[in-house]
Amino acid sequence: MTAVTETAVKALVSTPTSVTLRPRYEGSNICTWIGFKHVNYLVEEAVLEHFRQAGLSARGLYETYGLGLDIVDLDTRILHAFHMDDEARAEVEPHTKDGDATLGFKVTVFVDRDGETHKAVTSKVRVSLRIDTYLEAAGEVPAEVAPYTVERLGADLAESPDVIPAEVKAAVETALAADDATEGARDKVLAALTDGQNAFGWKWRIGYPYCHFTERIQMSGYLRQMEEAKDLFVADRGISIKTLLDDYKWIPVVPHSKIRIVDEALMEEDLYTVYTVEDVFKDFTYTSRMDCYVVRDGKLLLVETGKIVHGYAVIENRRDWSLVTFDQRVLDALGGEVRQA
Structure with a gap:
């Protein structure tokens, strides 16, 4: 790896790069279309390649x-659908300003189809360089990258976007203290977080495949959680993915997703995920918020917050789909009425 020098960092924060990529085969779950998670993986890979081209690879750093190179903020809009075997050109434009505590990038992904080039994806990405404390110290952080390093993810935030109401936090911590953090007390965490909300929540043990740098969940892990949240939510409301596929040939589509890491969640901790429907727009799309929490030292901590916009499309044939408006069955489910599948 090129040493961390003023020249290398200047390239990182000022020189645009381009890379050709293809979406992973795993991301094609329905017909040959690629889901939002794997579109975001393309964005992630473009940013990692930008670091490589500057001579500052994630491995070398x-x-x-x-x-540890951590994507801590990912805000992606999908303008055209990706298909299996599409070849994409991703352009990365540095967007780090003086005084920024994270490295910023704008990523635009283009795809050629039927002789035309389409702007398929736009994304805003922010990266923190997290100082490893799991192993022995590696020495002094190079001065050129010191402004973008943190000892804990989320430490760059002037104010944490804490969405935990005071009464909810108090109820959770009282239950944990009273029951000495037993399994029953931890079940009360979800009850307190979802009480009175148009929400679905579940507790999940953070497995090592969702983590990196030995100990903490990474951005791709939260993308997987966001996909899982949608799947579990609609199943709970009686309109599971397979149910609407079988009944209508409808599939979920995602024009916009965003995730912000505000604290660290560690391998094998319990992650409490709450998926809340915030609004339905013209019976055409709906926006949900996903918040993730851990309980540590008897305290409830917000570690991630994000939003995702969903719509539905009908499968017309093996190549084409078109957007549809929600029927009353779907509107009732999104509004909180549970129907049996």
Whole structure:
């Protein structure tokens, strides 16, 4: 790896890059269309390649300097659908300003189809370089990247976007203290977080495949959680993915998703995920918020917050789909009425 020098960092924060990518085969779950998670993986790979082209690869930063490259903010809009085997051109434009505590990038992904080039994806990405504390210290952080390093993810935020109401936090912590953090007390965490809300929540043990740099969940792990949240939510409301596929040939589509890491969640901790429907727009799309929490030292901590916009499309044939408006069955489910599948 190129040493962390003023020249390398200047390239990182000022020189645009481009890379050709293809979506992973795994991301084609219905016909040959690629889901939002794997579209975001393309964005992630473009940013990682930008670091490589500057001579500051994620591997080199960690092995040499003990710095973990963490995407902490990902805001992506999908303008055209991706298909299996599409070849995409991703352009990365640095967007880091003086005084920024994170490295910022704008990513635009283009795809050629039927002789035309389409702007398929636009994304805003922010990256922190997290100082590794799991192993022995790697030495002093190079001065050139010191402004973008943190000892804990979320430490760059002037104010944490804490969405936990005071009464909910108090109810959770009282239950945990009274029951000495037993399993029953932890079940009360979800009850307190979802009480009176148009929401679905579940507790999940953070497995190591969702983590990186030995100990913490990474951005792709939260993308997987967001996909799982949608799946579990609609199943709970009686309109599971397969149900609407079988009944209508409808599939969920995602024009916009965003995730912000506000604190760290660690391998094998229990992650409490709450998926809340916030609004339905003209019976055409709906916006949900996903918040993730951990309980640590008897305290409830927000570690992630994000939003995702969903619509539905009808499968017309093996190549084409078109957007549809929600029927009353779907509107009732999104509004909180549970129907049996």
